[in-house]
Amino acid sequence: MIRVRALRKHYTVHERAPGIAAAVRALFVREKKTVAAVDGIDFDIAPGERVGFLGPNGAGKTTTLKVLSGLLHPTSGEVSVDGFEPKRRQDAFLKRIMLVLGQKQQLLWDLPPSETFELNRAVYDVPRPQYDETLRELTALLELGDLVRKPTRTLSLGERMKCELAAALIHRPNVLFLDEPTIGLDVSMQATVRDFVKRYNERNAATLILTSHYMEDVAYLCPRVIVIDKGRLVHDGSLEDLVTRTRPDKRIVLRFSKPVDAQDLAALVQRGKVVSHDAGHSVLQVHKDAVNAVVGRALSTLPVSDLTVENPPLEEVMSELFARHRGGANGGGANGGGADGGPRDGAGA
Amino acid sequence: MSLRNTVRALPTLLRIGFLEAVAYRAEMFVWVLSTTMPLVMLALWSAVARDAPIAGYGRGQFTAYFLSTFVVRQLTGCWVFWEMNFEVKNGTLAMRLLRPVEPIWSYAAEGLAAMPMRILVSMPVAGIALAVTGARHLSHDPFVWLVWVAAIFGAWALTLLINVIVGCAAFFLESSLKVMDLWLVLFFVFSGYLIPIDLFPARMRALANVLPFRYQIGFPVELMTGAHPLAGALHLLARQWMWNAFALVVAVLMWRSGLKRFAAYGG
Numbered sequence: 001m002i003r004v005r006a007l008r009k010h011y012t013v014h015e016r017a018p019g020i021a022a023a024v025r026a027l028f029v030r031e032k033k034t035v036a037a038v039d040g041i042d043f044d045i046a047p048g049e050r051v052g053f054l055g056p057n058g059a060g061k062t063t064t065l066k067v068l069s070g071l072l073h074p075t076s077g078e079v080s081v082d083g084f085e086p087k088r089r090q091d092a093f094l095k096r097i098m099l100v101l102g103q104k105q106q107l108l109w110d111l112p113p114s115e116t117f118e119l120n121r122a123v124y125d126v127p128r129p130q131y132d133e134t135l136r137e138l139t140a141l142l143e144l145g146d147l148v149r150k151p152t153r154t155l156s157l158g159e160r161m162k163c164e165l166a167a168a169l170i171h172r173p174n175v176l177f178l179d180e181p182t183i184g185l186d187v188s189m190q191a192t193v194r195d196f197v198k199r200y201n202e203r204n205a206a207t208l209i210l211t212s213h214y215m216e217d218v219a220y221l222c223p224r225v226i227v228i229d230k231g232r233l234v235h236d237g238s239l240e241d242l243v244t245r246t247r248p249d250k251r252i253v254l255r256f257s258k259p260v261d262a263q264d265l266a267a268l269v270q271r272g273k274v275v276s277h278d279a280g281h282s283v284l285q286v287h288k289d290a291v292n293a294v295v296g297r298a299l300s301t302l303p304v305s306d307l308t309v310e311n312p313p314l315e316e317v318m319s320e321l322f323a324r325h326r327g328g329a330n331g332g333g334a335n336g337g338g339a340d341g342g343p344r345d346g347a348g349a
Numbered sequence: 350m351s352l353r354n355t356v357r358a359l360p361t362l363l364r365i366g367f368l369e370a371v372a373y374r375a376e377m378f379v380w381v382l383s384t385t386m387p388l389v390m391l392a393l394w395s396a397v398a399r400d401a402p403i404a405g406y407g408r409g410q411f412t413a414y415f416l417s418t419f420v421v422r423q424l425t426g427c428w429v430f431w432e433m434n435f436e437v438k439n440g441t442l443a444m445r446l447l448r449p450v451e452p453i454w455s456y457a458a459e460g461l462a463a464m465p466m467r468i469l470v471s472m473p474v475a476g477i478a479l480a481v482t483g484a485r486h487l488s489h490d491p492f493v494w495l496v497w498v499a500a501i502f503g504a505w506a507l508t509l510l511i512n513v514i515v516g517c518a519a520f521f522l523e524s525s526l527k528v529m530d531l532w533l534v535l536f537f538v539f540s541g542y543l544i545p546i547d548l549f550p551a552r553m554r555a556l557a558n559v560l561p562f563r564y565q566i567g568f569p570v571e572l573m574t575g576a577h578p579l580a581g582a583l584h585l586l587a588r589q590w591m592w593n594a595f596a597l598v599v600a601v602l603m604w605r606s607g608l609k610r611f612a613a614y615g616g
Binding site: 011066069070071072073089091094095097098099101104105106108110111115118119120121122123124125 | 354447448
């Protein structure tokens with residue numbers, strides 16, 4: 001379905017130092033710098049797959065999505081989406097894909113969303129019966145109700161995003177590129193959007209690539225994640241695998257029936273640490289291999305009323321992964337990328 | 350992009366464009382007011398010609414000329430470059446590029462869709478022009494009026510294409526709006542918008558004949574005021590459409606090469 005080989009997208013940007021002298025000098029000599037937004041990535045995505053595209057700000061995620069959707073011409077490399085070369089922007093290709101950019105909108109600002117839907121029906125050449133059916137379905141799934149008849153400018157951010165999704169799906173694309181679709185939305189709206197996207201994927205066997213800084217979106221929607229940093233691929237595999245390799249720790253959450261001394265806890269976790277502790281509640285972090293032993297000791301020596309074992313929060317895992325990668329990059333050469341697509345995140349914590 | 354797809358979508362594009370024009374009616378009204386320069390020039394030149402005609406232009410001729418200029422400006426006005434520049438710079442052009450209709454067509458449809466509102470504004474002025482000057486300062490040749498219809502469309506198309514070319518400059522230049530400033534300076538001088546081309550010295554008139562600006566305004570206005578017999582009108586129409594063909598080639602080349610540089614910043 002999607003095949004990417006040695007994809008590079010480099011930008012030339014002009015730079016100048018602050019100050020009048022630099023401004024005058026820049027009139028005659030402009031300093032240029034090449035920025036490697038995407039620097040040689042490879043991956044394949046199968047039909048119907050849901051893939052999370054992760055990375056810190058400026059990693060190259062959105063650039064990659066824009067190349068895949070034909071908005072940007074790659075500097076070099078090979079890209080194929082559903083058999084099409086995206087940069088050619090053929091009608092048949094554009095009718096198969098959709099791209100939602102969380103910070104950009106296609107809805108006509110001063111007109112109701114229903115007018116954008118109608119416009120998309122015409123430009124995507126959707127037969128009227130199919131349009132009516134799709135709209136009915138989208139209205140029900142996204143609970144659009146009367147929203148579609150109010151001017152877009154009067155809608156809240158969450159309402160706009162729901163209408164944005166509906167507008168982008170009127171032509172029933174089978175490849176969805178979603179770039180931060182839940183940005184700025186409240187928790188309940190995030191859940192609505194997530195749930196809707198998953199149902200659309202399941203009903204239509206649509207392929208999905210999602211970027212999001214909300215790890216809950218990724219955990220809920222994407223069995224597979226691709227992590228890029230500084231334009232290079234640093235992980236391609238399951239989320240579980242990423243977590244295990246980055247942070248081979250588990251969190252043991254304990255609740256006590258009576259107060260427990262901090263020293264007793266410290267003795268319990270010789271190879272880990274106490275993340276937090278108060279009289280009735282503690283969180284321990286230990287290597288996954290030590291979990292059974294620590295749990296056994298805790299149950300036998302402490303007044304435990306409740307105990308759960310969890311993975312560390314995804315946000316922490318990602319933060320640690322990026323920090324480690326950046327640290328490695330700083331000491332490892334000008335480009336700072338991973339080892340040409342090879343994962344660097346698995347080495348000891 | 351297939352032309353068939355675009356043609357099929359055109360009625361909806363025009364309908365949406367009209368709805369947007371209506372939604373922005375206050376803005377449009379202000380815009381119409383801002384294009385009243387011909388009326389200012391009418392007052393000025395009428396005062397100058399009070400005592401004696403200038404190069405054959407008496408008060409009646411000036412009235413017919415500048416009221417015709419106002420009408421032609423309303424019918425051919427296009428400011429797509431502004432929107433293109435904005436959309437290229439902040440990346441929202443991306444949303445147009447995702448649709449299977451070439452954005453140039455959607456820009457054109459938006460411009461064209463505003464026409465009914467503009468006709469609504471310009472028709473009363475045309476009526477006043479007829480009442481004030483009578484028909485004696487307007488062309489009486491029905492064939493010239495047929496040429497005028499083609500010339501109005503040609504003037505609109507040329508203005509649109511120039512807007513697209515300047516809009517495409519945003520792909521290459523940091524300050525592409527300055528290009529339009531430069532264009533407008535030349536336009537005001539050589540288009541006949543402020544001064545009838547007939548009043549120019551011979552050399553400047555010859556220059557105006559070969560530059561594109563006159564074909565945006567002055568030429569259709571001159572057809573309205575009966576300045577050209579049919580043969581001369583057809584000759585100038587051919588020149589206007591040659592400019593259109595040239596501008597189309599430049600616009601398409603700039604658009605294609607600009608898209609390769611499009612960075613779709615933001616979001």
